[in-house]
Amino acid sequence: MIGTRLFPGGSGPWLIAALFFGLTLIGLIVPMIVGVLWSLVNPRAGWFPPNLVPPSLSLDNWRAMFSVPEMGEAAVASFTIAPLVTALCAALALPTGFALGRRAVPFRRAIEFLVLAPIIMPGIVIATGLGSMFIRFGLAHTVLGVILVQTVVVLPFMIRIVTATFEAVPQDLIDAARNLGAGPLSLAWRVLIPLVVPGLFAGGVFTFIGSMEEFVLTFIVGSPHVRTLPVLLFAYLGGRSQIFTYAAVVTIVLLVPTIALLFTAERALKQEYLAAGLGKM
């Protein structure tokens, strides 16, 4: 703690609390409430200035989730693509993370830089290359194409977290297991895998959320045929006429699972994993 005595009279901690809770209220709670209100606006009455609350509420916009095909399709696309991307990332990252974390691999610096590249490269540049490439391969506007492009940008987080987790396994534990007679297979199955499950879980949370939220590459490679929730949200917000009501519904459908995941997996988002995924360059 920097100071129990930062401020005289012990009011300091209360001032800090007030500041943070005030900011959370204005920056987080109020916008969320406004978002929910927008999703409940009665389309026949609208919500125009100067009204501070909608004049009448209805569930019409929520019914649109099922009656407007594009919304239902986007939700289905998002919720199928994200688990597939997560599974693909886990499968690709586990062996590579093991090699990077525990073996003296050749060209380590170059490989680490390659893994870092998608994190620090502007997504739009990757999208430019992949877009023109996928058009040739017939992968543009397909679900497979979208899965592949999303994997490019979220895989690095998975590899970095898994690598860090493998690195953190104490050599003593491995030596002890071998000394007690564990062969390579039982070593992997009974010692290594259980020890890296938390890291894999954290990486999975990252990947899932990353995939749910990915926009630029999905937009350029997938649309107009494959549209996920963020792509649809962009359409509702960026078009000639903004459709705030539908945008609000899409926002909530998108946010509820990710925020729920954040809270249930708070442990997974512990700072060491976040730091492994993002911090150290």
Add this chain to the structure above:
Amino acid sequence: MAQVELRGVTKAYGATAAVQDVHLEARDGEFLTILGPSGCGKTTTLRIIAGLLDPDAGEVLLDGQPVHHLPAHRRETAMVFQSYALFPHMTVRENVAFGLRMRRVPGEERLARVEEALTMVELAGLGDRYPRALSGGQQQRVAVARAVVTRPKVLLFDEPLSNLDAKLRERLRLELRTLQQRLRVTTIYVTHDQAEALVLSDRIAVMDRGRVVEVGLPTEVYRRPRSRITAEFLGIANLIPATIVGSRNDRYLAETAIGRLEVAWPEPLARGDAVTLSFRPEDIRIAAGAVNCLSGAVQQAVYLGSITDYLIRVDHVVVRVQEPGAPSRRVGETVSLVLPTVPAVIRER
């Protein structure tokens, strides 16, 4: 030069009391050591003096003035931390200069004082190094230089030598003592190492479970401990419960589990007093004698180089005896012991 006083200082962490009603005084220019096992509250006491912790109750006085309203950075104390707490992003010189910079000491004087301090701890010439490039002993000296350069009213040491190996610890111990005597600055030194406390201190305060058990000169607390805790913590003690049953020729007679012993003690004792007798192992001789002579069987003999450490069984009590030189008795041998007539008498069982 200053005098520090604690009055009824209490500090709890949750339900556990770290420090309970501590009264303590460090006189002007004195080297006072707070000695105790880990978790006894000695570091907490030190941090309260420095203002790094606020006491729940009680007062800290510096030269008779209460200082509890002063935040840590306004108290004229300087602390040497167990971890040294050197700033890793600053060179040795910048580390030592930090306190002077915070006190807005002008550049030229600052440089001169930093060099002086570095010379004093024999680190002149290493000023441009980073702490990481120094050995443990050198880092420790930087921490000392950083503390004394501000000319604090009180120097505080929190187990400053505990991270060093034994040889170095012994040498730095003497250096610290010399430094303190030269600067004549009031010093409070926290340690769990009894040898350190005996070598360094003008007075020793023994702490246990958040309380100050006793305060006294090193010879006093070693030769005449007033509590079992002190007797056991400073050196090795054979503690033998006894009951005073009478007196003969200026000596008291004490009934114990190993027989009736004659005890000389300057303070009056009454018949029926329940006490504990504390015998130091080096005071017991393996020999025949007229007074306080017992017989026992050697149970263990351990050669420690300069001395031999014996465990000798007398009835159901095991007595620890130390004699200079190599073992001269074999295990199982029956020997006679002479206990001194001047043990410490502790008025508790």
Add this chain to the structure above:
Amino acid sequence: MGEVLPGPVPAVERSRLAARRRRDRWVDLLLLLPGVGFLALFLVVPLAQVFLRSVGLALIGEAGHFTWDHYRQFWVEAQYRDGFFFSLWLGVASTVISLATALTFSALMQVRFPGRLVVSVLYKVPLVVPSLVAAFLILSLVAPGGILARLVAHWGWEWPRLVYDRWGWGIIFVLVWHNVPFMMVIISAVMAGIAQDINDAARNLGASPWEVFRFVTVPLSMPGVSAAALLVFIQVFGAFAVPSLMESAYPLALPVIMQTEMMDRANWALASALGSVLTIASAIVLFAYYRLVQGRESPAR
């Protein structure tokens, strides 16, 4: 000198060792293949494609002839040049504002205050909020006709124009909202790693809370701070979604121009040239970062 020197390794033993080493190499390659191979195929190849296309060639598809025309076009036509500088401005402004805010907040988060645990969870929420959603939430708040505009209109005041403006303040606001928590996560982790003794020592030596922050906390947080700043800058510099929704008619951010060239005009060559410019500019910043970090840390390490 009674040491026994190791004798020469017998030939059989040596060849067995070499075989084992060769096998290990193959195991390494096999293990690396999934991750590295995937990235090589879907990252390195497309990037090569971008660079080749920007000069009129192609790795995949028919190759034209070599030309610098697309780069010339970028530099000659004001809309592209201005787009570049607009993106640069967004990157610098968002990074500076986010950094100052995140540093202050992270330091405050180190203090024990009531409700700290709740705040430490809540402040991470924007991490999982897509930037498009952030744009929507903030739009509904600060846009003309948004809730705040309606609120102040009740009191007879006029709401300032914060979105669709020349300097992109609305965009910067959304990006700061989105990036401050991200920076806080990294910076708080580094700050929490500073030993308590170091802070105590500084205070004991006479440093006021502000001086502790200035001379100890900030310098020791530099590794995290610089990494966070770099990531945020590069992300914002190449940001497409938020500028696309909230910018004025002119200038357009460079990624927005790229998207238009690609999807509306199918002008992949120009888009590739602009993408290369974006990449090269980011690479220069990255290079400067590594120089800076190494210059700072080598004496201390």
